[in-house]
Amino acid sequence: MKGNGVTGNANPLRRVGALFDGARDWWERAKTWQRFVVYIGALVFALILPAPWIGTFMSPGADWTTVLIYPIGTYMLLAIGLNVVVGQAGLLDLGFVAFFAIGGYTLAYFATEHGWSYWPTVVFGIFLAAVSGVILGAPTLRLRGDYLAIVTLGFGEIIRITANNTDEIGGARGIPNIPHPTDMPAIGLDFGVLPAPYYYLMVAAIVVVIVFSVRLQKSRVGRAWAAIREDEDAAELMGVPTFKFKLLAFAIGAMIGGLAGGIYAGKAVFIEPGTFPFILSATILAAVVLGGAGNLPGVMLGAFVIAWLPERFREVEWLKEALGKDPAEYRILLFGGVLVLMMALRPEGLLPSRRRKAELHEGTGGMGAMGAEVAGPDTDVSTEAAK
Amino acid sequence: MLLELKDIHVHYGKIAAIKGISLQVEDGEIVSLIGANGAGKTTTLKTISGLRPLTSGQVLFNGQDISKMPGHKRVVAGIGQSPEGRGVFPGMTVQENLLMGAFTRKDALDADLAEVYELFPRLAERKSQFGGTMSGGEQQMIAIGRALMTKPKVLLLDEPSMGLAPMLIAQIFEIIKEINKRGTTVLLVEQNAQQALKLSHRAYVLETGRVVKSAPGPELLDDPQVRAAYLGGH
Numbered sequence A: 001m002k003g004n005g006v007t008g009n010a011n012p013l014r015r016v017g018a019l020f021d022g023a024r025d026w027w028e029r030a031k032t033w034q035r036f037v038v039y040i041g042a043l044v045f046a047l048i049l050p051a052p053w054i055g056t057f058m059s060p061g062a063d064w065t066t067v068l069i070y071p072i073g074t075y076m077l078l079a080i081g082l083n084v085v086v087g088q089a090g091l092l093d094l095g096f097v098a099f100f101a102i103g104g105y106t107l108a109y110f111a112t113e114h115g116w117s118y119w120p121t122v123v124f125g126i127f128l129a130a131v132s133g134v135i136l137g138a139p140t141l142r143l144r145g146d147y148l149a150i151v152t153l154g155f156g157e158i159i160r161i162t163a164n165n166t167d168e169i170g171g172a173r174g175i176p177n178i179p180h181p182t183d184m185p186a187i188g189l190d191f192g193v194l195p196a197p198y199y200y201l202m203v204a205a206i207v208v209v210i211v212f213s214v215r216l217q218k219s220r221v222g223r224a225w226a227a228i229r230e231d232e233d234a235a236e237l238m239g240v241p242t243f244k245f246k247l248l249a250f251a252i253g254a255m256i257g258g259l260a261g262g263i264y265a266g267k268a269v270f271i272e273p274g275t276f277p278f279i280l281s282a283t284i285l286a287a288v289v290l291g292g293a294g295n296l297p298g299v300m301l302g303a304f305v306i307a308w309l310p311e312r313f314r315e316v317e318w319l320k321e322a323l324g325k326d327p328a329e330y331r332i333l334l335f336g337g338v339l340v341l342m343m344a345l346r347p348e349g350l351l352p353s354r355r356r357k358a359e360l361h362e363g364t365g366g367m368g369a370m371g372a373e374v375a376g377p378d379t380d381v382s383t384e385a386a387k
Numbered sequence B: 001m002l003l004e005l006k007d008i009h010v011h012y013g014k015i016a017a018i019k020g021i022s023l024q025v026e027d028g029e030i031v032s033l034i035g036a037n038g039a040g041k042t043t044t045l046k047t048i049s050g051l052r053p054l055t056s057g058q059v060l061f062n063g064q065d066i067s068k069m070p071g072h073k074r075v076v077a078g079i080g081q082s083p084e085g086r087g088v089f090p091g092m093t094v095q096e097n098l099l100m101g102a103f104t105r106k107d108a109l110d111a112d113l114a115e116v117y118e119l120f121p122r123l124a125e126r127k128s129q130f131g132g133t134m135s136g137g138e139q140q141m142i143a144i145g146r147a148l149m150t151k152p153k154v155l156l157l158d159e160p161s162m163g164l165a166p167m168l169i170a171q172i173f174e175i176i177k178e179i180n181k182r183g184t185t186v187l188l189v190e191q192n193a194q195q196a197l198k199l200s201h202r203a204y205v206l207e208t209g210r211v212v213k214s215a216p217g218p219e220l221l222d223d224p225q226v227r228a229a230y231l232g233g234h
């Protein structure tokens, strides 16, 4: 152990990292039945997660189920959506919150002003998000790296400011009285003031989106995205219509963002432009990168950590005493510190895929300049992968 | 005539990189483009494969004007390229890299895959290694093999010998010759003029975006001007 100290193995984060890597390697070699056991275990875990005895530790100060819906579940859903764009196709999108807003506003506006019912309106919101994804992508996806990031950032702001200045959709006052989801008596879900049914709805949405995302990743589309992410020119030379596939990634990511917006608005009852700030785009991107862009379990873990940590920090007594006031005021700072630390020690993310590691090792992990600037920390990865 | 460039001009922004190049490649030939750094060799290949747009001029393939055809369709038409710097997909295994070359194909691949592995036995030993962890020479083999998997009529090779040890360079040139012998036309870009000229049927010398000389390969080997400028010698 002492001898290993120099190489950084004594670092607890490295050891946790090694544990994660071990789990991932096991998973990649796991048989179908083993995977099914894990799937069912994960689902059971998700269903018992709201239990009060878990909540007393995880969220002593706020209702745990509510925290699980927002921010945790919502961030996960958004992160899975953004992962399609950033993690799979390698496009840096800094305005992802726009699609969340479009999904939310579509439900809010058409349901309150025109009396549309919940589910068709959510579907319409998903459709509108996809259309705006294509409208944003068509002129901008010919740009690369940093330019794309700037244009998408601008788009997120334009959507928010437009909402702020459009009286028809409530302007700065927002839209109140958004209807809840339609009750589902067949499975005993009544959407009222209690949070539990919304939680189950969120879990269902996340499961559907995961299945969809994994199927895509394993398909021809997923291969095309991987090629674009790793070397766009080379992808074109393989006969991949790169522009079309980038547009598709934008549209699919936008749809997931729109779905998240619909579910969120149906629970929150009230939305306003301030619900969709730029910092939310940045936070979701941080979740994707922190967790390990391109690897779904990693991305979900990242979203969980990013959503949960700041909530938890508010409840830490010794922090309260040390800081002399509510740590919630410092939580973004603390959380920034944790992020910096993580990225310094494990820049490829908490739970990266092996492929992603190999990409970063080479120094061109997609995501424009971002990926290129991240150096591979452990050179032994390559020799490991060689076997 | 398999491939023909007619007075092409290509710009990067306002900078003219190619100032009127015309060249022809006949079916079955090995044709070389030689020239110093920045002469426009890479840009010429990128223009043929559709990665760079033309400012003016024409690219003809099999007699058909493909100047406006997007790059991914030119692959289907029969233009395969191994790009400068190899462009291997680092996070894909050797086999996955090769299969990317067959992305648009719906026919059986086994025979072609076997042929690539036969040309490059080294790749066969390393099928499941990540492309990004292969050595420079091995990556060059992947890039060429991957381009072959697109079943090209003409194979564009951009400096396949760059950064390789002399032994490997000789080997790569042998393989290029073999690929050509098996029926694929080759357009080769090289700074390593000596070896390129030796195996080329014809060659063009590029200087700052223009063709300054064209002749059969061996003839250029003896050309005093070319010797002085590109063969380091007398």
Ligand SMILES: Nc1ncnc2c1ncn2[C@@H]1O[C@H](COP(=O)(O)OP(=O)(O)O)[C@@H](O)[C@H]1O
Binding pocket: B012, B015, B016, B017, B035, B036, B037, B038, B039, B040, B041, B042, B043, B044
């Ligand atoms: N991406 C680029 N942006 C601007 N100028 C470029 C770019 N790529 C190449 N050039 C310029 O175009 C000219 C031809 O370059 P290139 O085709 O790469 O030459 P070669 O392959 O013969 O070394 C050079 O003057 C080079 O500086």
Ligand SMILES: [Mg+2]
Binding pocket: B041, B042, B043, B084
């Ligand atoms: Mg070049």
